[in-house]
Amino acid sequence: MSRGDSPSVETRRPDRAALIIAVVLALIAGVIFWDVSRLTGLAGYSQVGPTTVPYAIACCLIVLAIWTAVEGFRGDFAEREPQQFGPVAWVVGGLAAQMLLLNTLGFSIATGILFAMTARGFGKRQLWLTIPFGIVASFVVWTIFAKVLQLSLPAGPLERLLF
Amino acid sequence: MGTLDFLLQGLLVAAQPMNLLYALIGVTLGTAVGVLPGIGPALTVALLLPVTYQLDPGGSLIMFAGIYYGGMYGGSTTSILLNTPGESSSIVTALEGNKMARAGRGGPALATAAIGSFVAGLIATLGLAFVAPYIVKLALVFGPREYFALMVLAFVTVSSAFGDSTLRGLTSLFVGLTLASIGIDQLTGQARLSFGVPDLLDGIEVTTLAVAMFAIGETLYIAAQGDKGPDKVEAVRGSVWMNASDWARSWKAWLRGTFIGFPIGAMPAGGAEIGTFLSYATEKRLSKHPEEFGNGAIEGVAGPEAANNASAAGTLVPLLTLGLPTSATAAIMLAGFQQYGLQPGPLLFATNPQLVWGLIASLLIANFMLLVLNLPLVGLWVKLLTIPKPWLYAGILLFATLGTIGANPSVFELGMLLAFGLLGYVMRVFGYPIAPVVVGLILGPLAEQQLRRALSISQGDVTVLFTSPIAAVLLVIAALAFIVPLILRARGRGEVLAQLAASED
Amino acid sequence: MKHFFLASILAGALALPAYAADYTIIAPANPGGGWDQTARSLQTVMQQEGISGNVQVQNVPGAGGTIGLAQFASQQKGNPNALLVGGYVMVGAILTNNSPVTLKDVTPIARLTGEYEAIVVPAASEIKTMADLVEALKKDPGAVSWGGGSAGGTDHIAVGLIAKAAGVDPTKINYIAYSGGGEALAAILGSQVTAGISGYGEFESQVKAGTLRLLAVTSAERLPGIDAPTLKESGLDVVVENWRMVAAAPGLTDEQKAAVSADIEKLAKSAGWQEVLKTKGWQDTYLAGDAFNEQLAKDVSATEAVLKDIGLVK
Known part of the structure; x- marks a missing residue:
């Protein structure tokens, strides 16, 4: 909203990331305004109703967005180290795989895959070795927590085969 | 019989060899389950309570006490070593504790946490025995307006966890406050910011957010450093034990943490986290080494750890004296007491003195056991840091997701874990502090609800917020905590403007 | 490593048997x-009485139980x-x-236990009877603040029904929702609110110790061992029971449904269950079959009406 006239101003090489963050903050504020506006007031006897605090938060987010944009234009936003995205993708992939496979393949296999993919992200490339190891380790954990301590952890083919 | 006689009798029973063994098993189990990120003391006690059914009343009571204190204690170890708080009350511990661990001072950090927990547990358990009736009267005076004033104070003091940039600290806090607005509004039953997703109706679970932002965010951040990141953490630099200066800096923090944590734990809407925030802020203000805060100040571990254990004992005050369960853990403990025919309430101390004093004696023994168990393990724990990174982080994610799956095995919850993990990573990349997000999520709803309750009861009269003496005092302290540092800094630098400009980035 | 150590301690010290799970x-x-607590x-009791070899409890928290309900209806269909x-x-x-x-999307089997609501005031309060409270409510509904559980819950519904029965506009009640029984109780004890409403069990020990005054209970008839009038005796035609039930999955055959019902009946009649009811202070309100279904339908329509009156449901 406050970003409308921004692209033309180019004084000290604005920090693109800071501007994106500012836009995201403003968008969140917008979503709050939009969602809360359809609530009925229903404040009862207090003049602070269910909508007051979210509106206040949204206003503060807009102020923070403007502040962030100003810092971005002045170029004195945070410095950052270069990031390597390959390893991050491996770990995120592992978490996504566990999430999707958990209910069909059970805790041990899904978590074993997460284990191996995380290790891959940190440089252990031998998946043929880390996947079986991860599954065995997860199975031991599953046995302790699900069988001995009665924590409910999803069972899959492997767990049903052995118990 | 007098108070002391009952206590001594209880101690004699609890100190029998078999009972000591049960205490040991209890604290071991409690610590082991409590260590898992995402599984807090409530679930630990719920899971392990059936284990105690199989013993005689004396034995099961003592095992139970062990599980409770062990579960409260478990969270700090992973906080310090792996920057992965086991539960919300050890988030603050991670701030300084993990910095210490990375500087090779994990040993002293773990030791000050263990000894601080012991000291706090000891004093607070004795407090439970001797001053519970007075503390509980104080706790009942706290109505919505007093809580609101306490929350204002907590908000002002958490700014000490903001790191070096006001803008980024505030942004983190407001991200947390936004997340806090998600879910059913407790006072009117309307859904806010949940976009028709039923899983969001109960809001964001604090433990899910904490585990995601700390454990997963941290893992992703370290992974993204690739080979250039700090190659190997030096596990031990100097002594693994606390040196003379560590002791000198810790003991006052332990005591202050205890005196902050105990009464706040006893308040029906207090909660262990708020005590740790206040303790951290107090230590930072009083420290002779404020420059070390954010880089591994031992007081910042000693105070909050003492505060969270003291509040664990504090929770028992309203439970035993009024039969008031003030937390999920306490509600489960209430169920636990019933199996011994104990009906907590105002008459308990009069009708069932043996059992009450037996429990208090058991807590003292369990507390002692924890120290015995944990101090020798410090050397072993710090070795965790020497595990090669691929295995270490794979293991962290295994246990972090295990905690979440065990507490609520839903794909949606795991999805939130991943999403907030990515948010935590991005925030780390841009230098946003993580703790204020979790602080906002915890304090936001408390402050909002108490304010609205206060105004609703007064039928919209705003002056009630300031006319209660306790609320007024708390608000004055909050105002001073906000204004005094500004004045001091302004004086030190000559003018206010320079100071404001400096605080901007 | 530590967990292997833990496992061996556990296995050695407790030697828990591992059966195949029967009921979840x-x-x-x-x-x-x-x-x-009911589930646990x-x-x-099911294990104790040999109704089932091994029973697992799984918590699916959220939104007044509707998340667990939705998940149960979709994932356990026919199980x-x-x-x-x-x-x-x-x-609600x-x-x-x-x-x-x-x-309607699950198979309700039986009501197992229930609890009635109690209306209390602090011992020092000027309000002595339910009639005093109703009078104050009629004079200025906003001045009477009620402390109880979450908005739209049983406590809130009961207050709405009381207001309606007393001829007061239910949208005008000043209801202060607290997150848990403990927090509401503290507010009542500390005289932060005018009156409190919750399950009788929450107040029992305070009433016995004389720190709270019990004005009325929401049962149809006086409860044994409880010295308080019903709302009906106080001139308000209101009965509220906060019952708990057990339901089976949707899509069961008649034989399967009968088998589950038989197991639950056996459980409800068992000495072990009666013992649990006694130690927990729960009422035995076992009701199964058509009688329970009828009661359920009645409760649903009455609740819908009062939630509309309070303004929580459109």
Whole structure:
């Protein structure tokens, strides 16, 4: 909203990331305004109703967005180290795989895959070795927590085969 | 019989060899389950309570006490070593504790946490025995307006966890406050910011957010450093034990943490986290080494750890004296007491003195056991840091997701874990502090609800917020905590403007 | 490594047997609450009485039980070994949350236990009887603040019904919602609110110790051992029971349904269950079959009406 006239101003090489963050903050504020506006007031006897605090938060987010944009234009936003995205993708992939496979393949296999993919992200490339190891380790954990301590952890083919 | 006689009798029973063994098993189990990120003391006690059914009343009571204190204690170890708080009350511990661990001072950090927990547990358990009736009267005076004033104070003091940039600290806090607005509004039953997703109706679970932002965010951040990141953490630099200066800096923090944590734990809407925030802020203000805060100040571990254990004992005050369960853990403990025919309430101390004093004696023994168990393990724990990174982080994610799956095995919850993990990573990349997000999520709803309750009861009269003496005092302290540092800094630098400009980035 | 150590201690010290799971009970709430306690008591008694070799309890918390309900209805369809604990709170939550899954989408088996609401004031209060409270409410509804559980829950519904019966506009009640029984009780003891309303069990020890004054209970008839009039005696035609039930999965054959019903009946009649009811202070309100279904339908329509009156459901 406050970003409308921004692209033309180019004084000290604005920090693109800071501007994106500012836009995201403003968008969140917008979503709050939009969602809360359809609530009925229903404040009862207090003049602070269910909508007051979210509106206040949204206003503060807009102020923070403007502040962030100003810092971005002045170029004195945070410095950052270069990031390597390959390893991050491996770990995120592992978490996504566990999430999707958990209910069909059970805790041990899904978590074993997460284990191996995380290790891959940190440089252990031998998946043929880390996947079986991860599954065995997860199975031991599953046995302790699900069988001995009665924590409910999803069972899959492997767990049903052995118990 | 007098108070002391009952206590001594209880101690004699609890100190029998078999009972000591049960205490040991209890604290071991409690610590082991409590260590898992995402599984807090409530679930630990719920899971392990059936284990105690199989013993005689004396034995099961003592095992139970062990599980409770062990579960409260478990969270700090992973906080310090792996920057992965086991539960919300050890988030603050991670701030300084993990910095210490990375500087090779994990040993002293773990030791000050263990000894601080012991000291706090000891004093607070004795407090439970001797001053519970007075503390509980104080706790009942706290109505919505007093809580609101306490929350204002907590908000002002958490700014000490903001790191070096006001803008980024505030942004983190407001991200947390936004997340806090998600879910059913407790006072009117309307859904806010949940976009028709039923899983969001109960809001964001604090433990899910904490585990995601700390454990997963941290893992992703370290992974993204690739080979250039700090190659190997030096596990031990100097002594693994606390040196003379560590002791000198810790003991006052332990005591202050205890005196902050105990009464706040006893308040029906207090909660262990708020005590740790206040303790951290107090230590930072009083420290002779404020420059070390954010880089591994031992007081910042000693105070909050003492505060969270003291509040664990504090929770028992309203439970035993009024039969008031003030937390999920306490509600489960209430169920636990019933199996011994104990009906907590105002008459308990009069009708069932043996059992009450037996429990208090058991807590003292369990507390002692924890120290015995944990101090020798410090050397072993710090070795965790020497595990090669691929295995270490794979293991962290295994246990972090295990905690979440065990507490609520839903794909949606795991999805939130991943999403907030990515948010935590991005925030780390841009230098946003993580703790204020979790602080906002915890304090936001408390402050909002108490304010609205206060105004609703007064039928919209705003002056009630300031006319209660306790609320007024708390608000004055909050105002001073906000204004005094500004004045001091302004004086030190000559003018206010320079100071404001400096605080901007 | 440490966990191997732990496992060996556990295995050695306790030697827990490992059976194949027979029943899985879903508690649609966090550990510690009433439904969780009911589920865990069922678990204990079923194993004790040999009704089932091994029972697992799974917590699926959220939104007054509607998340657990929805998950149970979709994932356990046709599974005769899955049970769901639920109760009256779910009836209200389904309405206020607009839940697409309702109790019609599962197979209610039986009501097991229940609790009546109690209305209390602090011992020092000037209000001595229910009639005093009603009079104050009629004079200025805003000046009477009620402390109780979450908005739209049983406590809130009961206050709405009381206001309506007293001829006061239910949208005008000044209801202060607290997150848990403990927090509300503290507010009542500290005289932060005018009156308190919750399950009788929450107040029992305070009433006995004389720190709270019990004005009335919401049962149809006087409760044994409780010295308080019913609302009906106080001239208000209101009965509220916060019951808990057990339901089976949808899509069961008649034989499967009969088998589950028989197991639950055996449980409800067992000495072990009666013992649990006694130690926990729960009332035995076992009701099964058509009688229970009829009661359920009546509760649903009455609740919908009052939630509309309070303004929580449109």
